[in-house]
Amino acid sequence: VVPRREAPAPASGDVRGRGFPERASLEAASAWLDAQPAALGREAVPLDQAAGRVLAAPPIAPVGLPALDLCLADGHAVRAAEVLGASAYDPARLRLVAPGQPVPSGAASRVALGQPLPAGADAVLPFELAQASDGVLEVAAGVAEGAGVERASGQVAAGAALPGLTGPLRRQDLALLRALGLATLDVIRRPRVRLLIAGPRPAAAGPTGSDAPPELDGPLLRHLVERDGGLLLPAPIPGPAGFAEALVQALRTAGDDLLLVAGRTGTGLDDDAPVLLAAEGRLALHGISLRPGGSTALGLAGRPVVLLPGEPLACLFAYELLAGRLVRRLGGRDPGLPHPTREAVAGRKLVSAVGVADVSLVRLVAGQVEPVAAPGEGGLAAAARADGFVLVPAALEGFAPGARVTVHLQEG
Amino acid sequence: VVPRREAPAPASGDVRGRGFPERASLEAASAWLDAQPAALGREAVPLDQAAGRVLAAPPIAPVGLPALDLCLADGHAVRAAEVLGASAYDPARLRLVAPGQPVPSGAASRVALGQPLPAGADAVLPFELAQASDGVLEVAAGVAEGAGVERASGQVAAGAALPGLTGPLRRQDLALLRALGLATLDVIRRPRVRLLIAGPRPAAAGPTGSDAPPELDGPLLRHLVERDGGLLLPAPIPGPAGFAEALVQALRTAGDDLLLVAGRTGTGLDDDAPVLLAAEGRLALHGISLRPGGSTALGLAGRPVVLLPGEPLACLFAYELLAGRLVRRLGGRDPGLPHPTREAVAGRKLVSAVGVADVSLVRLVAGQVEPVAAPGEGGLAAAARADGFVLVPAALEGFAPGARVTVHLQEG
Numbered sequence: 001v002v003p004r005r006e007a008p009a010p011a012s013g014d015v016r017g018r019g020f021p022e023r024a025s026l027e028a029a030s031a032w033l034d035a036q037p038a039a040l041g042r043e044a045v046p047l048d049q050a051a052g053r054v055l056a057a058p059p060i061a062p063v064g065l066p067a068l069d070l071c072l073a074d075g076h077a078v079r080a081a082e083v084l085g086a087s088a089y090d091p092a093r094l095r096l097v098a099p100g101q102p103v104p105s106g107a108a109s110r111v112a113l114g115q116p117l118p119a120g121a122d123a124v125l126p127f128e129l130a131q132a133s134d135g136v137l138e139v140a141a142g143v144a145e146g147a148g149v150e151r152a153s154g155q156v157a158a159g160a161a162l163p164g165l166t167g168p169l170r171r172q173d174l175a176l177l178r179a180l181g182l183a184t185l186d187v188i189r190r191p192r193v194r195l196l197i198a199g200p201r202p203a204a205a206g207p208t209g210s211d212a213p214p215e216l217d218g219p220l221l222r223h224l225v226e227r228d229g230g231l232l233l234p235a236p237i238p239g240p241a242g243f244a245e246a247l248v249q250a251l252r253t254a255g256d257d258l259l260l261v262a263g264r265t266g267t268g269l270d271d272d273a274p275v276l277l278a279a280e281g282r283l284a285l286h287g288i289s290l291r292p293g294g295s296t297a298l299g300l301a302g303r304p305v306v307l308l309p310g311e312p313l314a315c316l317f318a319y320e321l322l323a324g325r326l327v328r329r330l331g332g333r334d335p336g337l338p339h340p341t342r343e344a345v346a347g348r349k350l351v352s353a354v355g356v357a358d359v360s361l362v363r364l365v366a367g368q369v370e371p372v373a374a375p376g377e378g379g380l381a382a383a384a385r386a387d388g389f390v391l392v393p394a395a396l397e398g399f400a401p402g403a404r405v406t407v408h409l410q411e412g
Numbered sequence: 413v414v415p416r417r418e419a420p421a422p423a424s425g426d427v428r429g430r431g432f433p434e435r436a437s438l439e440a441a442s443a444w445l446d447a448q449p450a451a452l453g454r455e456a457v458p459l460d461q462a463a464g465r466v467l468a469a470p471p472i473a474p475v476g477l478p479a480l481d482l483c484l485a486d487g488h489a490v491r492a493a494e495v496l497g498a499s500a501y502d503p504a505r506l507r508l509v510a511p512g513q514p515v516p517s518g519a520a521s522r523v524a525l526g527q528p529l530p531a532g533a534d535a536v537l538p539f540e541l542a543q544a545s546d547g548v549l550e551v552a553a554g555v556a557e558g559a560g561v562e563r564a565s566g567q568v569a570a571g572a573a574l575p576g577l578t579g580p581l582r583r584q585d586l587a588l589l590r591a592l593g594l595a596t597l598d599v600i601r602r603p604r605v606r607l608l609i610a611g612p613r614p615a616a617a618g619p620t621g622s623d624a625p626p627e628l629d630g631p632l633l634r635h636l637v638e639r640d641g642g643l644l645l646p647a648p649i650p651g652p653a654g655f656a657e658a659l660v661q662a663l664r665t666a667g668d669d670l671l672l673v674a675g676r677t678g679t680g681l682d683d684d685a686p687v688l689l690a691a692e693g694r695l696a697l698h699g700i701s702l703r704p705g706g707s708t709a710l711g712l713a714g715r716p717v718v719l720l721p722g723e724p725l726a727c728l729f730a731y732e733l734l735a736g737r738l739v740r741r742l743g744g745r746d747p748g749l750p751h752p753t754r755e756a757v758a759g760r761k762l763v764s765a766v767g768v769a770d771v772s773l774v775r776l777v778a779g780q781v782e783p784v785a786a787p788g789e790g791g792l793a794a795a796a797r798a799d800g801f802v803l804v805p806a807a808l809e810g811f812a813p814g815a816r817v818t819v820h821l822q823e824g
Binding site for chain 1: 432479524568585587590591620794821
């Protein structure tokens with residue numbers, strides 16, 4: 001099933017043993033990804049499994065919230081007009097009726113936060129402002145009509161569309177939907193992401209120099225795809241000899257919305273992933289002016305295919321900046337970088353090459369941004385020291401000290 | 413096993429049916445929590461289960477990273493001095509030796525990114541800069557010694573303590589530790605948090621006004637405790653009649669580092685949680701100048717106990733600002749609020765009462781901060797509309813338009 005090497009040359013040519021004749025800009029690659037159709041269906045999920053999911057449409061409140069006038073405090077339900085002007089020197093005296101009963105004129109009843117307001121009452125007086133004894137309540141202060149009361153439909157009217165629930169559902173969003181009595185939600189289907197990892201080259205060196213190096217891309221990508229709401233369809237790691245066959249099989253297998261491949265995208269003689277994609281489908285672009293991550297390839301084989309570099313940091317940032325756009329957009333999320341950001345001032349120069357979008361790993365020291373390594377250098381040790389990264393656009397040769405930059409914070 | 417109501421009065425007195433005579437400041441409550449001992453043990457966990465865990469001590473690199481000089485590019489390994497001054501017009505000619513073999517004088521060999529640098533070579537020339545044919549490499553450009561090479565121990569020296577890994581472990585941190593060949597990590601034990609939820613009052617109203625209201629605190633608290641690294645020991649929801657007995661049993665049960673209770677902390681006659689804590693252990697303080705969350709109580713019963721209000725937003729923010737401090741600190745994390753923050757300008761006044769620390773729910777509109785409701789108002793619908801919250805200190809009567817404020821972003 002492995003195509004012969006004489007397969008039609010990809011758009012950018014076969015770079016193996018030669019190098020990249022040219023590279024696409026990060027903007028062009030992003031635009032290609034953003035132009036892919038993204039019309040996943042919807043599905044109903046139980047409310048308690050909907051954290052992080054994205055609603056397919058604003059839900060309609062089946063009832064008002066609250067459904068009845070509710071007490072917002074522990075205390076006594078009264079008629080405000082009957083305690084007007086009351087004070088410690090001239091208290092109003094009300095007859096206490098049993099809790100839960102209507103409050104007639106001249107009366108009050110004990111209530112607790114969250115209970116329905118008794119009929120007849122229009123305000124709740126906190127316990128602090130009255131003294132009960134022998135069935136009589138001495139009220140030491142006036143209270144405005146509606147004080148301590150939450151009116152029926154005060155939060156949400158029955159039949160209203162609930163606004164503001166456009167992103168991944170947070171716990172407080174789910175609490176609102178649960179309070180409205182909704183049991184299932186109509187959400188966008190999770191994008192199915194098939195993941196094929198080439199694994200380290202057999203001749204590459206492991207920690208002790210003689211053993212095989214550990215496989216690092218799989219744990220990174222599984223985490224990132226899940227963070228972005230994707231549903232993983234992992235393929236077994238084929239080993240170096242079986243990679244080409246495994247990739248062709250994955251390219252020909254239906255049932256996913258995106259195929260992600262890590263490894264075999266560079267200029268080495270065994271970097272055959274782009275050639276195989278060109279043979280089986282369409283290689284749209286290979287080589288991006290991005291560091292790290294410059295050997296990324298994009299294409300189609302019945303659905304979008306992203307070929308990520310195998311080097312772990314290149315794999316990580318090619319996912320964040322490119323593949324992740326599609327995962328996020330397919331799932332109804334904002335395609336942009338998902339990290340919390342912080343605007344801060346560069347305390348030292350962030351160096352970068354003109355013509356290349358550089359990921360500058362940085363840390364925040366006393367509120368200022370400092371690089372932990374030059375772009376593409378420092379490896380995983382630099383990434384572990386970094387609080388996040390600054391993306392330096394291709395048009396700039398870095399940021400000078402004192403420049404305001406946006407740090408994308410990589411949180412735990 | 414339920415103590416009688418004549419139990420010793422708590423520090424702040426029994427507030428049921430009377431109200432709070434005074435309240436502790438948020439700072440005093442935080443200081444009490446921060447003064448509790450926090451010396452959890454450590455445990456060894458497999459690397460692939462360590463995401464989000466906190467290291468007990470900086471790990472020592474068992475080997476250098478990389479262990480050998482490695483190639484940082486696909487191309488040809490050369491001796492830099494032998495291609496000095498080479499150009500397209502005056503190329504250097506080198507003999508190609510088999511990949512993986514040492515590179516003698518006058519020779520070069522093909523290499524791939526991540527492979528060990530062949531003995532004898534001191535630089536890697538990308539494929540773009542040379543042309544191979546018939547066993548001869550024509551080199552069209554010079555290269556500096558060390559270019560395209562990552563020196564052994566360049567990232568981390570063998571025996572060095574790894575700095576910067578002080579927070580919850582991120583995926584890139586784990587990738588570094590995995591690359592060093594570490595299989596298990598020495599981490600701080602997760603704090604065990606016993607969770608007892610009182611559940612809604614039977615007389616409170618559900619979505620349709622007649623049914624029982626849904627239980628909202630459990631899903632919120634389970635998520636928050638897990639977010640903060642806690643290990644949940646949930647207790648069954650006892651129902652209103654069984655709450656007192658369930659609380660006494662939980663107070664007397666060992667095996668957790670913190671007991672969290674939600675509900676029955678207010679001034680209603682059935683708000684017996686603080687009284688039961690005072691009878692079984694020690695009630696340190698009850699009533700905090702915090703809105704929402706003012707009926708929170710703190711105390712001890714062999715270990716810290718936090719009694720949270722049952723109203724969902726009060727429960728949420730009392731956890732975030734108080735109970736969560738202890739969960740985070742017990743687990744070796746920063747006890748402060750864990751949300752990403754953004755500094756922004758108030759576009760409208762954020763109102764607040766002097767003397768009360770107010771949680772102002774806000775959204776960001778065109779980069780400016782706007783309140784979605786007055787403090788303590790708007791309920792879950794306001795929380796769902798909010799991007800986050802601003803904490804207005806007790807000393808302030810709010811923030812005027814134009815003031816710079818810190819928004820704690822509640823992400824999905």
